[in-house]
Amino acid sequence: MDISQKQKDGQEARNLKAVLFDMDGVLFDSMPNHVKAWCGAVEQFGLHMTPQEVYMNEGRTGCGTVDMLAMRTWGRRATAEEIEEIYRVKSALFNTLPEAAPMPYARVLLDNVRARGLRIVLVTGSGQRSLLERLEHAFPGCFHADLMVTAFDVRHGKPNPEPYLIGLDKAGVNASEAMVVENAPLGVQAGHAAGIYTLALNTGPLPDAVLWDSGADCVLPSMQAFAEQADRFLA
Numbered sequence: 001m002d003i004s005q006k007q008k009d010g011q012e013a014r015n016l017k018a019v020l021f022d023m024d025g026v027l028f029d030s031m032p033n034h035v036k037a038w039c040g041a042v043e044q045f046g047l048h049m050t051p052q053e054v055y056m057n058e059g060r061t062g063c064g065t066v067d068m069l070a071m072r073t074w075g076r077r078a079t080a081e082e083i084e085e086i087y088r089v090k091s092a093l094f095n096t097l098p099e100a101a102p103m104p105y106a107r108v109l110l111d112n113v114r115a116r117g118l119r120i121v122l123v124t125g126s127g128q129r130s131l132l133e134r135l136e137h138a139f140p141g142c143f144h145a146d147l148m149v150t151a152f153d154v155r156h157g158k159p160n161p162e163p164y165l166i167g168l169d170k171a172g173v174n175a176s177e178a179m180v181v182e183n184a185p186l187g188v189q190a191g192h193a194a195g196i197y198t199l200a201l202n203t204g205p206l207p208d209a210v211l212w213d214s215g216a217d218c219v220l221p222s223m224q225a226f227a228e229q230a231d232r233f234l235a
Contacts, residue, residue, distance in 0.1 A: 015177050016177060016178070016179060016234060017171070017173045017178065018119035018120075018121055018168075018173045018178045018179075019119070019120055019234070020164060020167045020168075020171070020179070020181070020191070020196070021120065021121065021122055021123065021181045022059065022123060022180075022181060022182045022187050023124035023126055023135075024124065024126055025184060025201075025203045025204060026103060026183050026223070027102065027122075027138075028101070028134070029101050029102070029203070030100035031054070031183075031203070031204055033094055033097045033098075033100055034054060034058070035051045035054045035055070036094075037090050037094035037097065038065070038090055039054065040093050041087075041089040041090035042069055042090075044089060045082070045085075045086055047069045047086075048069075048073070049069060052205070052206070055184065055205060056184075056186075056206070057186060058125070058184035059124075059125040059159070059184045059186040059187040059190065060159075060186055061125050061151045061154070061157035062083070062087040062151065063083050063087075064157050066078045066082065066086050067083070070082070099134070102139070103203065104223060105222070105223045105226070105227040106138075106139070107138070107139055109226055111142075112230045112234065113230075114141070114142060116234055118234065119147065121147045121148070121149070121170060121171050122147065122148040122150075123149045123166075123167040123180075124148075124150055124163075125150075125151050125186075126150060146170065149164075149166045149167045149170065158187050158189065159186040159193065160190060160193070161190050161191075161193035164180060164191050164193075164194035164196060165194050168194070175194060175195035175196045178197070179197045179233065180198040181199050181201065181226070182198060182199070182200050182216075183200065183201050183204060185206070185210050185211060185213075186214075188200050188211055188215055188216045189214045189215055191215070192214070192215030192217075193215075198215060198217050199217065199233060200212075200214075200216035200218070200220070201219075201220055201221070201223055201226060202219055202221055203222060203223070
């Protein structure tokens with residue numbers, strides 16, 4: 001099946017009622033800050049993480065990320081105290097960095113989604129309260145607390161489908177009635193595993209092939225491209 005046919009079939013299968021958005025790298029241009037914070041924090045504890053690994057593991061909970069690094073370096077899982085301390089340092093570093101700007105055209109796209117009467121759901125692995133609080137300021141009226149899934153709501157982070165399955169439940173829709181908007185391989189895997197049409201926006205440095213191989217139904221280069229082709233995906 002060629003790419004255009006794959007996209008067409010995925011769209012025709014949907015009776016769209018809800019759009020489930022990841023946050024970092026989709027709604028906010030926050031991934032460069034996460035790279036600096038993760039790489040800087042883990043080095044203080046004798047761990048190492050490359051910028052590419054931050055992008056590859058985006059969407060994983062903080063607990064899951066620290067555990068992965070601990071297993072690789074220490075040969076064991078991190079303790080609850082180690083996870084808490086490392087994530088505290090990461091969060092503190094993140095909060096010293098310049099505030100992440102909204103992704104260009106995100107507001108345009110969200111207004112389009114809302115004008116069509118579609119439910120807007122946030123599904124993020126983030127536990128950064130400072131960033132979550134900015135949603136209402138950046139996108140007033142678009143997001144509501146009862147339609148948000150964060151790191152505090154799940155037992156299993158992305159790539160497990162649990163975050164998106166919870167998002168479907170909160171929106172009161174079936175997988176065939178929703179679409180996922182992601183930017184990271186683990187998030188794409190989670191959306192795909194949940195049985196939801198998954199659009200990947202490649203706003204980072206990874207090759208498109210990584211997102212296709214993770215199960216994306218379509219890959220676009222930016223939020224602007226999505227906003228400009230909204231009728232194609234949201235009709």
